[in-house]
Amino acid sequence: MSLHYQLKPKPLTTVLKRPENQSYSGKAENMGNMGNSGQAKNMGHEWESKWYEISSWFGEKVKNVLNSIRYIPFTEVEEIRLRIGQPLLIRTFDRDVFLDSQGNPSSIDKGYRVAREDIVQTLERMTQSSIYAAEEELRQGFLTLPGGHRVGITGEVVLNKGQIQTLKHISGINLRIARAVIGRAIELLPSLTDSKGEFKHTLLISPPRAGKTTLLRDLIRSLSEGVPHLGITGQTVGVIDERGELAGSWQGNPVYNLGPRTDVLDGCPKAQGLAILIRAMSPTIVAMDELGHPDDVTAVRDALRTGVKIISTAHASTLEEARKRPALRPLFEDGVFERLVVLSRRKGAGTVEVVYDLNTGKEVFPKTRSEVQC
Amino acid sequence: MLVFASICLVVGSGGLGLIIANRIRKRPVELRQFLTALALLDTEILWGRTPLPEAFANLKERTDDSWRDFFGELEERLKRGEAAGYAWNQTIKSLDRSFCLKPEDWQVIRDIGKGLGRSDRQEQHKQIQLVQQQVSLLKEQVSTWAEKQAKMWSYLGFMSGIAAVIFLI
Numbered sequence: 001m002s003l004h005y006q007l008k009p010k011p012l013t014t015v016l017k018r019p020e021n022q023s024y025s026g027k028a029e030n031m032g033n034m035g036n037s038g039q040a041k042n043m044g045h046e047w048e049s050k051w052y053e054i055s056s057w058f059g060e061k062v063k064n065v066l067n068s069i070r071y072i073p074f075t076e077v078e079e080i081r082l083r084i085g086q087p088l089l090i091r092t093f094d095r096d097v098f099l100d101s102q103g104n105p106s107s108i109d110k111g112y113r114v115a116r117e118d119i120v121q122t123l124e125r126m127t128q129s130s131i132y133a134a135e136e137e138l139r140q141g142f143l144t145l146p147g148g149h150r151v152g153i154t155g156e157v158v159l160n161k162g163q164i165q166t167l168k169h170i171s172g173i174n175l176r177i178a179r180a181v182i183g184r185a186i187e188l189l190p191s192l193t194d195s196k197g198e199f200k201h202t203l204l205i206s207p208p209r210a211g212k213t214t215l216l217r218d219l220i221r222s223l224s225e226g227v228p229h230l231g232i233t234g235q236t237v238g239v240i241d242e243r244g245e246l247a248g249s250w251q252g253n254p255v256y257n258l259g260p261r262t263d264v265l266d267g268c269p270k271a272q273g274l275a276i277l278i279r280a281m282s283p284t285i286v287a288m289d290e291l292g293h294p295d296d297v298t299a300v301r302d303a304l305r306t307g308v309k310i311i312s313t314a315h316a317s318t319l320e321e322a323r324k325r326p327a328l329r330p331l332f333e334d335g336v337f338e339r340l341v342v343l344s345r346r347k348g349a350g351t352v353e354v355v356y357d358l359n360t361g362k363e364v365f366p367k368t369r370s371e372v373q374c
Numbered sequence: 375m376l377v378f379a380s381i382c383l384v385v386g387s388g389g390l391g392l393i394i395a396n397r398i399r400k401r402p403v404e405l406r407q408f409l410t411a412l413a414l415l416d417t418e419i420l421w422g423r424t425p426l427p428e429a430f431a432n433l434k435e436r437t438d439d440s441w442r443d444f445f446g447e448l449e450e451r452l453k454r455g456e457a458a459g460y461a462w463n464q465t466i467k468s469l470d471r472s473f474c475l476k477p478e479d480w481q482v483i484r485d486i487g488k489g490l491g492r493s494d495r496q497e498q499h500k501q502i503q504l505v506q507q508q509v510s511l512l513k514e515q516v517s518t519w520a521e522k523q524a525k526m527w528s529y530l531g532f533m534s535g536i537a538a539v540i541f542l543i
Contacts (some may be wrong), residue, residue, distance in 0.1 A: 056455060121457065124457045124458070124491070124492070125455050125457075127425070127491070128425045128426060128427050128452060128491075129425075129426050129427075129452055129456075129457055129458035129461075129490070129491040129492075130424075130425040130426045130427075130429075130458075130491045131491060131492055131493060131494070132419055132423065132491065132493065132494050132495040132497075132498050133419075133423045133424065133425045133426075135423070135494055135495065166494060
């Protein structure tokens, strides 16, 4: 697609009419002001190729709508949501945008209505026409696409002896776009290590969509590579990538760089994964995403007696909330974790609110804040 | 000259008869190869949970001649994002001429495309098994028929050549 395509005057009225979309009208104007500058050109091509890459996972009609989007920068998009009979929705870091069939922001009633066929086609593309191969993932309600993008799925649950056997009549699909953020870990690492550069048991918490997985990925890479100027040497990191999100593995090939000393166990339940890694790969640090199931917690408590350091994530917005979660409570009671990182979306996904030293209960990050408090 | 022309006529029509006979003999062979491919596909789906593009790539490596091209094209189509059922039918449409199979064979083979990859492993397994039964039944019928027909065509070619020569002389 050409530059002209990007800068083509579009009915800004649609955008301007909707006050909640003003930022997009602003973007469009800014782009227009860029004229023929190379920056606009590059930006356009980058957006387009990214949109094209993502849209190819959707059914033909939805794909066309997504490919026609001009005013929503791909970099701002966090989720693409399909709900049967409801308008196509894109969520950016600060707003929800309904799209019409031309890919323009629209009101709810004029949005492109997602049909059953769109969902079926999308699911076929996402599973490479092999739903049987994604049975296990469907049972857990999500798929992972190449690049670590996670696709949440809802529908009718089929039970077998009280256990979820699979999902049928899929009615909702939510594609969450995964992004690698490189360098965020560096500013955080000094508060997660001791004076000798030894890593401490760390738990990252936040509500959904606040960048836990992205930050964890960056921490894994930094620990694996080592950060000489912080006195941290490269360490063997074992990753239990139960949901295939951390390494973004697709048929065995990791998409994200997790560092030169990282071993990834893809799609493995945490409890079994911990035993395999500790027995076979002698890691110094074991990383895993989303502690929540009591089995995970038991496995972590067990692993602590083997001398490895643990880094993990969990859903909770504050320390108090995390402490009250029944599944996590034993970890706090045992004093398993030494550092707790609280993330939020206050300044966009991945905002580090505070890092607690759980042994003393003091805040160790941001430095300025604790200094001010002192 | 006349002798030479007569020999040419006999050899020509005889050769044609042999070619037709050969095509007829290939039909049960192709059906047998398809049965083997189905068994492999069943294993890939039921035990390996292999996604279809990868399964077809494996089948491509393990089959011969026309079936290799068939599964190769299927793999390509699925990688381009086509739905399995559609890709299956389109591949049949584009490649059926390179096979010696008859329309009734394709009718059975086309059944695999219906619902391919759209259900769980057990369901896929049942569907493949059903087609396997139909294909093996068809293969048995075709084998006896093909042997007779092939014999007939290989004789018929030469015979009609000789008859034409006698008639022309």
